[in-house]
Amino acid sequence: MIDINKVRFDTPGCQDKIFLNSAGSSLVPNIVSDTMYQYLEQERMIGGYQTALIQQDKIDEFYIQSSLLLNCEPKNIAFSYNATDAYAKALSSINFRSGDVILTSDDDYISNYIAFFSLKKRFGIEIVRIKNLDNGDIDLIDAEEKMVTCKPILVSITHVPTNSGKIQPVEKIGELCATYDIWYIVDACQSVGQIIVDVKKIKCDFLSATGRKFLRGPRGTGLLYISDKALNAGLEPLMIDMRGAKWNSEQSYSPIDTARRFELWEVSYSNLMGLTEAIKYANQIGLGNIQSANLKLINLLKSTLIQNIDIHLTEEGSRSASIVTFSSRSKPLEYFVQKLNDANVSYGVGYREFALIDFNKKDVDWVIRLSPHYFNTEQEIMNTVEVLAPV
Ligand SMILES: Cc1ncc(COP(=O)(O)O)c(C=O)c1O
Known part of the structure; x- marks a missing residue:
């Protein structure tokens, strides 16, 4: 209750x-804005780098709370600046070649579609849509048939669309992606914070979410889950930086082992702290x-x-x-x-x-x-x- x-x-x-x-x-609870003000106040007095050093344990708490929220390990979580940022970094980690198929639904988010069209323009990928049944549910038989015939490299499903309240059967699609060994990304921007989202049950490789909606965090925040399978396969964002990689010789770098491979070095830590409190608040309820x-x-x-x-x-x-x-x-x-x-x-x-x-x-x-x-x-x-x- x-x-x-x-x-x-x-x-x-x-x-x-x-x-x-x-x-x-959404509306942030007091604890979110209070924490952000306090963090900014500390930055005002001692500077951003010193504050981050002192607050390291609280910064680490972001990964712990997010992993509790999504049922994974902290090492599988990356902070992002919004859901689109998280989604785009995940998308950019797939090694698309001309003719590769992305399989998606009629209800995927506008910016995801625009990203697909951009990939089509640059790399010549194809976009195939799973049919809906007459009642609006995804047609799982059509989904499986298209996985077999079109051999997509990636399946992308928006868990709850922006334009209606339907919940897509992401767990069932996850089963199919596992069977046919297809990369699977779930846009959970509208679902995280309002319904149970369990990445182990969904069996996705990536899951993106935003802070400001049902999670009740600050604007300019989001997160990305990355599976062990994707990390172990070496998937990395196209524009990886010194947060996600070590510069190990004059000609090369190597990505780090954890999901922080998908972060950039510079972060608004007051925002991250606010999001942490929002997630903790949701987890406690x-x-x-x-x-x-x-x-x-x-x-x-x-x-x-x-x-x-x-x-x-x-x-x-x-x-x-x-x-x-x-x-x-x-x-x-x-x-x-x-x-x-x-x-x-x-x-x-x-x-x-x-x-x-x-x-x-x-x-x-x-x-x-x-x-x-x-x-x-x-x-x-x-x-x-x-x-x-x-x-
Ligand atoms: C389903 C869905 N995906 C992605 C987004 C984009 O989220 P953001 O603005 O945090 O990038 C939205 C925003 O409304 C959304 O509803």
Whole structure:
């Protein structure tokens, strides 16, 4: 059980508004911002290098807390500046050759697709998409067939898309990747911090996440998990630097053994400390507890919103995380924006170009995205539904 009074007390940002945008950038608990201020204060007085030396144990705590969060070892974790940075470094470690196939889904993140197109332009790779079933779930039979026929070098799946709340079956796809020995990267930007994410069960080689969303960390932070298999195979980011490698002769370098191979030397340690506290806070509450609390909130929100004749939910798939999106054929976006702004509700908006494949299929130009988190109350959900009710 979550002590809702405590988490709300720890979160001053949730007290004067209804904050339903954790899928965008959530509210940090006090401990996150306090830790960052204290770290910066120390840097102000003694300089960045001296501070990092003194705080080394606390810096190491980042790797410990992240490994507890994802069920791996600290040596498999790298700090990153956001999810895209983590994802791009992982992608850059694959030795793509012309004609290589990346197998992905219709719901992968916009920037991942742009990266694939960039790889296509430079290296001539091919992008193949797994079909969805009619209910929006990934078609696992099609996935396996394409693994056999297209022989992809890499499978990329976004665990929970940015444009809807469906949870993709990353564990089942992981089984298939293991069977066919294919590199596997999971974009867990929207799932880490709101549901249990277990890299041993997913069997991925890489998993990327951001700090500022459901993890409730600061902006400009993220993390990357790298499997032992990928590390032992020598995968390394294309632009590795002196953090990830030793310069061992005038003509050569060797990568270090751990996942820190995927980091760059310069890091904002106040940000890293903030993210550490955010992860510790989530670990202490327990991801199972967070997941159950969020499921209650999202089920309440969906089951009541569905009765609103002005809107239609743009959700599909058999499993859902704490994100709901809706659009309208009778009212413009501005109508809902006005209502939510007037009632001091925080929300997100997604446009067609953010999720072109999905929104083309759904034929919507925009959606409003509401993403409750465990610090929200059922009363806030009901108040929001009331705000959106037809007049
Ligand atoms: C599914 C998904 N992947 C990746 C990202 C990119 O995250 P970041 O902005 O931290 O790079 C987002 C951001 O919304 C996202 O929703």
